[in-house]
Amino acid sequence: MVRQGAVRCLTGVLAVAALATWMLACATGREPEEATRLRPQAAATAPTARPSLLDQVQGKWVGGIAQNEAERWEWTIQGDKLASKTGAGDYYNGTVKFDEQASPIRVDIKLTDCSDSNLNGAVVQGIAKLEGNKLTFCVKSPDDGIGYPTTFDGSQGMVIVGQKQ
Numbered sequence: 001m002v003r004q005g006a007v008r009c010l011t012g013v014l015a016v017a018a019l020a021t022w023m024l025a026c027a028t029g030r031e032p033e034e035a036t037r038l039r040p041q042a043a044a045t046a047p048t049a050r051p052s053l054l055d056q057v058q059g060k061w062v063g064g065i066a067q068n069e070a071e072r073w074e075w076t077i078q079g080d081k082l083a084s085k086t087g088a089g090d091y092y093n094g095t096v097k098f099d100e101q102a103s104p105i106r107v108d109i110k111l112t113d114c115s116d117s118n119l120n121g122a123v124v125q126g127i128a129k130l131e132g133n134k135l136t137f138c139v140k141s142p143d144d145g146i147g148y149p150t151t152f153d154g155s156q157g158m159v160i161v162g163q164k165q
Contacts (some may be wrong), residue, residue, distance in 0.1 A: 071086060091117070125140050
């Protein structure tokens, strides 16, 4: 008697398994044998975190003002420190902070030591983009009021383009 109960139970389990296989085959558009065949799983790879823009722009850059190609600039970013100088000998040093959640990416440069001492303590607002080894800023003068440029066309600020050295 126990044997017949076990056989009935096993028959019921097999019937349910066959029904599940058929349903899986219908859902995936495969033959039932194909739907139940085990396939090796691809090894899961953890997504690699993209370095922050601040990490990517570390180092020395050389370029100039897009609106005046004769004026050359050189700047170095180490950590959050920015040291820049122009071909004319003016210098602008401070700290840089990027807001990568904004589109375009926003940049705040707090000037701490400048050849024009009136700018010390001022915050220059702008936008930035990195394309390969080309870094582009569009920045507004601190006295242009509050607000960030929204384009890199030069209509809303000074465009500075540099190449990584």
